[in-house]
Amino acid sequence: MARDQIKVPFGYEPPAETHKGTVLLFETFEDWTETEVHAFTRWAEERKFVRAIFYPQHEETLRRMDIPCQQPYYARVKHLESLLEQVDTTLQLDLDKWEGKRKKYTPIDTSLKFLTDKTPTPHFVCMSDRYANLFVTYPSFKEWIKKVRLVIINQFHVPLHGKLNEYAERWEVVDFGNGS
Template sequence: MAREQIQVPFGYEPPEEKRKGTVLVFETFEDWTEADVRSLVDWAENKSFKRLIFYPQHEETLRRMDIRAEMPYHARVKQLQAYLEEVDTALRVEVDQWEGKRKKYTPLDTSLTFLTDKSPEPHFMCMSDRYANLFVTYPSFKEWIRKARLVILRQFHVPLNPQLQAYEGRWEVIELGNMQ
């Protein structure tokens, strides 16, 4: 197939990309509503992100993290996708189902590596306060907090782990209902 030649004026530089970065959302998405999804998409759009990746976790992963999920993985994915169909946005929004294909426990490090390798930087890890408290106890937390910023959703209103205070410049807390 022949390549098409494009002519541009001398000194032309392509316009600078205004949207940057990726938000990786780790959650069960079991208790989420369409309003919660819409609120998070609006927040990401206001912050001018390029991509928003929802990453529901498999039951086996949740069990190892001591998090209960009443709904099976595929039901949660189907519900999340239905919510996303109702949201109109210019943002590239997707549901990553890699963990569902694996059908087994996937360490958070493995999931983060997989997602960050295929998405544009800078990376923001978005998780509920309950997830963040677990994540801060993992040995790899110190490495990941340097690579990506943490966005904590005040969803379960549990007190945050005091170890987070050492990295207070690398994370922020937002409420699902009123994200600005």
């Protein structure tokens, strides 16, 4: 096989990649407004992400995780779609409806595997403080925290689980202005 040779000037270095990675947002999105969506996209643009995936979870998954949710999955998806249509951003915003197709409980491990396999690295998982406190108690958390960085939304203002201190360099807390 012949290789193409490329001529470059002496001392040439390829330009640094300015945009990278994917942020996966796990949330109910039940009480999200334009304010939170705009704050999130502004934060993601500042961090120079290529793509943001909004991942609403099915009510059966939320019930098993003891996360209260009044609206059904499809109502939350419809609400989120209308919010995303109003956002003007350079970021690629996607709404993943895989859990709606499954129509049953989906472990967070399965969801993370599904999403990370089909999106460019590095991966950042963004979830509320309530979600993060649950996620840290799962046995697979140790494996996932090595593969992804965790971004915790200070939404419910609950104290964070002490186990997170072991991985202090792998997570950060942000505030998108949720008044919940």
